[in-house]
Amino acid sequence: MERIVVGMSGGVDSSVAALLLKRQGYDVVGVFMKNWDEKDENGTCTAADDWRDVQSVCDTIGIPCYAVNFEREYYDRVFSYFLDEYRRGRTPNPDVLCNREIKFRAFLDYALKLGASRMATGHFVRSEVRNGHPVLLKGADANKDQSYFLYMLKERQLARALFPVGGMTKTQVRAVAAENGLCTSKKKDSTGVCFIGERNFRRFLQGFLPMQPGQMRTPDGRVVGEHIGLAYYTLGQRRGLGIGGGGDGRRWFVVDKDLEHNVLVVEQGEDSPRLYSRFVRASGATWIAGEAPAPDGTPMRLTARFRYRQSDQAVTVVARGESLLIEADELQRAVTPGQSVVLYDGDVCLGGAVADAAGMTAAELRDGKNG
Numbered sequence: 001m002e003r004i005v006v007g008m009s010g011g012v013d014s015s016v017a018a019l020l021l022k023r024q025g026y027d028v029v030g031v032f033m034k035n036w037d038e039k040d041e042n043g044t045c046t047a048a049d050d051w052r053d054v055q056s057v058c059d060t061i062g063i064p065c066y067a068v069n070f071e072r073e074y075y076d077r078v079f080s081y082f083l084d085e086y087r088r089g090r091t092p093n094p095d096v097l098c099n100r101e102i103k104f105r106a107f108l109d110y111a112l113k114l115g116a117s118r119m120a121t122g123h124f125v126r127s128e129v130r131n132g133h134p135v136l137l138k139g140a141d142a143n144k145d146q147s148y149f150l151y152m153l154k155e156r157q158l159a160r161a162l163f164p165v166g167g168m169t170k171t172q173v174r175a176v177a178a179e180n181g182l183c184t185s186k187k188k189d190s191t192g193v194c195f196i197g198e199r200n201f202r203r204f205l206q207g208f209l210p211m212q213p214g215q216m217r218t219p220d221g222r223v224v225g226e227h228i229g230l231a232y233y234t235l236g237q238r239r240g241l242g243i244g245g246g247g248d249g250r251r252w253f254v255v256d257k258d259l260e261h262n263v264l265v266v267e268q269g270e271d272s273p274r275l276y277s278r279f280v281r282a283s284g285a286t287w288i289a290g291e292a293p294a295p296d297g298t299p300m301r302l303t304a305r306f307r308y309r310q311s312d313q314a315v316t317v318v319a320r321g322e323s324l325l326i327e328a329d330e331l332q333r334a335v336t337p338g339q340s341v342v343l344y345d346g347d348v349c350l351g352g353a354v355a356d357a358a359g360m361t362a363a364e365l366r367d368g369k370n371g
Contacts, residue, residue: 003027004162005111006120007103008057008065010050012184013122015057016173017164019180021120022061029114030058030065033107035074035098056183066114070106077101083208086231089257090338093149093308100152108160118160125150125349126166127158134158136288136349141169148308151342151352152286202232202240214262216243219255219274227264230257236275236334241266275334280306280326281365282341282353285319292319293350303344304328306335306355312344324353325362332358 006018008030022028032054034047051067058065078097085092103121111119123146124139134155139145153161165173177185209231216225225243227233233241237254247268255274256265267274285292294300296319303312304326314329326341335341335358342352357365 001025001027002118003029003114003116004118004120005029005031005114005116007107007122008032008054009122009190010053010184010187011122011190012177012182012187013124013165013173015053015122015182015184016168016176017120017122017162018057018063019061019176019182020164021162022063028061028063029116030054030061030063031107031110031114032065032067033102034067034069035071035078035102053184053187060181060183068107068110070102073106074098074102077106085338086205086209088338089230089259091234091336092338093340095149096152096340099150104150104153104157104161108157112160118162120162120164122165123150123163124166124170125163127161127163133289137166138344138347138349139163140167144170147344147349148305148340148342151288151340151349153288155288155290158288205232212262214264216241216264216266219265219267224252224266230259230262230264233257233264235336238270276331277335277358277360278328278331279359279362279365280324280328280332280335280341280355281357282324282326282355283322285322285324285351285353287351288349289351293345294319296320302350304352305342305344306332307339315343317343322353325365327362 004021004026006014006021006028008014008018010032018028018030032051054065078094078101081097082092082094108119124141124144125147126137126139127134128137136147136150136153136158138147174185209229211229213226213228214230215223216227217223225241233254235254238251241252241254243252243266250268251270252266252268253270253272253275254264255267255272258265300317302315302317304315305312313332316327318325335355337355337357339355340352341355343350359365
């Protein structure tokens with residue numbers, strides 16, 4: 001009997017993933033990953049609560065369960081990168097790196113040591129083999145599709161992975177959990193960055209990065225306030241700026257960061273031209289198939305997501321090694337350095353890269369705008 005190790009978070013999706021695999025006749029083992037040692041703002045150890053839920057679900061299903069600690073690997077491979085990016089004034093997405101380095105690397109290695117041939121997760125994505133190669137597909141539930149977070153995977157990792165709930169909707173997943181008496185059937189979905197959870201983000205970050213206050217200025221240089229540190233703001237941000245009315249009475253938005261002078265550039269109006277771009281320069285390109293769909297320098301017509309939950313945007317992409325120049329058909333708002341740009345061909349997730357700069361023309365990017 002083929003053994004499958006399921007990465008169980010204590011949530012409903014991985015709970016149902018384990019249940020479905022058990023029904024299909026696999027030898028299923030549930031494993032809970034502890035990646036971060038921290039309590040929430042109420043002093044509750046959420047990892048301990050999640051572990052208890054995993055144990056309850058596995059007992060109900062009738063499968064063994066274990067816990068494994070990846071705290072050191074997580075800090076070295078994911079959290080250190082997260083801090084480095086914020087120090088540079090960028091806005092990283094650590095969940096993408098967590099999937100590549102922890103769930104589909106460290107955890108996969110652990111699963112194989114337990115005698116499993118494959119691992120499974122509760123991600124809302126699908127995979128299938130086409131022309132002898134595994135491909136990653138969007139989840140059937142468009143509102144829950146998580147392919148954006150898995151674009152850094154490679155074929156060898158996909159070949160070892162199963163996604164039992166990828167063809168279901170969230171409503172269906174909860175219904176299956178309830179019908180089978182799983183304690184997680186009504187459990188609230190986790191939100192935010194995995195190691196921060198529901199805690200105040202600014203307060204969390206202050207525990208690791210010293211505040212470096214500076215001026216808030218308008219694009220023409222007028223001082224309108226003071227910021228607590230560029231790391232604590234992101235492009236397009238409106239809340240938490242601490243700027244009163246004034247000006248023309250419209251809301252203030254972050255439109256740029258001047259790292260050299262430690263200045264946060266703000267402007268009134270959500271339609272500020274400075275927030276919009278057509279071209280994006282991205283680096284660290286990675287392709288699930290191991291190479292780009294077309295040779296270097298060849299324009300590719302694809303779709304892209306510049307942030308999670310964004311609808312697919314029609315783009316033209318030119319790859320040169322690990323660098324991408326992306327031209328969007330429609331103007332894009334607040335494309336943020338450090339965020340992932342994920343590329344698709346229909347339902348197939350091809351790969352992606354990390355945004356470095358955005359502008360209205362390719363020439364702006366060559367001249368070094370936004371880094």
